[in-house]
Amino acid sequence: MASVRLDGVEKVYPNGHVAARGLDIDVADGEFMVLVGPSGCGKSTALRMIAGLETPTAGRVLIGDRDVTALPPQERDIAMVFQSYALYPHMTVRENLAFGLRMRGAARPAIAERVEAVARPLGLDAVLDRKPGQLSGGQRQRVALGRAMVRDPKVFLFDEPLSNLDAKLRVETRAELARLHRRLRATIVYVTHDQEEALTLGSRVTVMRDGVVEQVGPPMEVYRRPASVFVAGFVGSPAMNFLQGDLVAVFGGDAQRGPVTLGIRPHDLVLTPADNADLIARVDVVEPRGSELLVHLRLGADGQGQEIRVVAPPEPMPPVDSVVGLHADRQRLHWFDTTTGKRIE
Amino acid sequence: MSRARWGTVAIVLLVLGSGFPLYWAIVSSFTPEARLYGTPSLIPRVLVLDHYRALFTQREFWVPIRNSLIVAGSTTGFCVLVGGLCAYALARLRFRGKAPLLGLILAVSVFPQISVVSPLYLLLRRLHLINTYPGLILPYLTFAMPLTVWLLVGFFRQLPAELEEAAMVDGASRLRTIREIVWPLAIPGLAATAILTFVYSWNEFLFALSFxxxxxxxxxxxxxxxxxxxxxVPWGQILAAAVVATAPVALLVLAFQRRIVQGLTAGAVKG
Structure with missing residues (x-):
């Protein structure tokens, strides 16, 4: 296993599109790093540059201590799981798994042994002689995983590997991946647009937007102390509420007076009786979600104000159109400079 | 009548319309010369092999068949091999001037044949290639190659690029990737293209007559x-020759029918 480093990496396509701008990402040896962001944020491009499938227009890519910027994918000793799985349709599962070893000139008996060893824990030993077209979605996904594991590469790269699975299988496979990481102590770079996947899987999470890194940190830190309005709105579900206002007085700290954005997570708001509350709002829509309610409110007694979402316990269910009060946990408020979007401490 | 009925009627008419000339040609090729000019009848009364016998004894028809096989076969081979690599490059590699190059290839193929016959003749005469196989194969490449390249570029483009990327990450070189991944997956497209090229070259008349x-x-x-x-006009022999000339192509197309349809409609739907 090895560490991975992107050092000031830029990618500008010939048509002028900037996919990555001054990317600095450090992935420690054995770390599970998740790159997350909305589509077009450059996370896949970053992964493809680590793989050698794209060449950076500036900066360096290092695997271990070796500068691999100019090396083709064949010479980087990495394994990649593609979103489409990219299984070779004309080969059996066995041949798919063996392909990487065969290309690297491993001996036949060694290949056979290794393929069996990888196939068994993945539950693929019964389908080794089938072609990918005859497999279920979950099986295909595991073949793609197996094909990556069979070689003991320096780094595993995952490009949205769960997005083609149904919800139930996705949760199962997520746990499978976490176990895999623990067992192999592998260095993993994992790309997803799903913030929940990012939080549950990553040892650390890199949030990206428009080719730039917005924040890097352990999942809970990114969740608790988002570095910008963008990260705050992107991470966490349901999404954070934002209120605009002006900072008029500053007691200590280095905050400047001026327009600020207040962020409150729906989980950090509590419904209270209307008198003596922080805010007053009118109930608009109530969505029962089993263990909890997602309540959509509109600020103000007249219900004409901004929309606010609150996650509330299932009992008692607030009647629609009733006026309720909102209490916010002071420790869980997030302040951002409206002009820069950056967090204010 | 219901719409389904009308559909059936239309299909029957279509099959009769396209099948009848073929049927008539085959029947006539077996009808004695004298009867060809008599009252026509849909069901033949006398069938003879006279015309076919004449074809291969008096006319030595196997010579033009051999010539056609050599010319059409070589043209097809060249086109699929060179055109295939060319199309792969155009479909996959990044280089400057790709779009203009594709446009140029298309432009070459839309030239009316008749307009290039005289200059080509002069050129071939200077090269001493008149009345030789290369003297036909080279001109055939001018229309067959653009066709091949265009068909195959479309075909290669719809092969998922991720497969080749996966192969490269797995450690296969570019050529190895082409051999182990692209080639096996491209066989339907290559077969379809080869058959179309072969049929065009087999039926080509103007260049063959001129050169x-x-x-x-x-x-x-x-x-x-x-x-x-x-x-x-020896109609019996002409029709017998037409049947002999059509048979190999028809058999070829029937044998690869499914592949041709696959190749032509590839990329139309995701599958």
Whole structure:
């Protein structure tokens, strides 16, 4: 296993599109790093540059201590799981798994042994002689995983590997991946647009937007102390509420007076009786979600104000159109400079 | 009548319309010369092999067949091999001027053949290639190659690029990737393209007529056209020759029918 480093990496396509701008990402040896962001944020491009499938227009890519910027994918000793799985349709599962070893000139008996060893824990030993077209979605996904594991590469790269699975299988496979990481102590770079996947899987999470890194940190830190309005709105579900206002007085700290954005997570708001509350709002829509309610409110007694979402316990269910009060946990408020979007401490 | 009925009627008419000339040609090729000019009848009464016998004894029809096989076969081979690599490069590699190059290839293929016959003739005469196989194969490449490249570029483009990327990450070189991944997946497209190229070259008439001088290099269509004498047209032999010339192509197409359809409609739907 090895560490991975992107050092000031830029990618500008010939048509002028900037996919990555001054990317600095450090992935420690054995770390599970998740790159997350909305589509077009450059996370896949970053992964493809680590793989050698794209060449950076500036900066360096290092695997271990070796500068691999100019090396083709064949010479980087990495394994990649593609979103489409990219299984070779004309080969059996066995041949798919063996392909990487065969290309690297491993001996036949060694290949056979290794393929069996990888196939068994993945539950693929019964389908080794089938072609990918005859497999279920979950099986295909595991073949793609197996094909990556069979070689003991320096780094595993995952490009949205769960997005083609149904919800139930996705949760199962997520746990499978976490176990895999623990067992192999592998260095993993994992790309997803799903913030929940990012939080549950990553040892650390890199949030990206428009080719730039917005924040890097352990999942809970990114969740608790988002570095910008963008990260705050992107991470966490349901999404954070934002209120605009002006900072008029500053007691200590280095905050400047001026327009600020207040962020409150729906989980950090509590419904209270209307008198003596922080805010007053009118109930608009109530969505029962089993263990909890997602309540959509509109600020103000007249219900004409901004929309606010609150996650509330299932009992008692607030009647629609009733006026309720909102209490916010002071420790869980997030302040951002409206002009820069950056967090204010 | 219901719509389904009308559909059936339309299909029957279509099959009859396209099948009848073929049926008539086959029947006539087995009908004695004398009866050809008598009252026509849908069901043949006498069938003879006279015309076929004449074809291969008097006319030595196997010579044009051999010529056609060599010319069409070589053209097809060249096109699929060179055109295939060319199309792969155009579909996959990044380089400057790709779009203009594709446009140029298309532009070459839309030239009316008749407009290039005279300059090509002069060129071939200067190269001493008149009445030779290369003298036909090279001109055939001018229309067959653009066709091949265009068909195959479309075909290669719809092969998922991720497969090749996966192979490269797995450690396969570019050529190895082409051999182990692209080639096996491209066989339907290559087969379809090869058959189309072969059929076009097999049926080509204008170049074959212009660039050959004698029966020793004439292709099938030219040979058939020259059957007609000064005073009579040997319809029986002409039709027998047409049947002989059509048979190999028809068999080829029937044998690869499914692949051709696959190749032509590839990329139309995701599957």
């Amino acid at each position: 050959t001088l004698g029966p020793e290099r004439q292709t099938v269509p030219v040979a058939i056209a020259l059957f007609r004498g000064q005073y009579q």
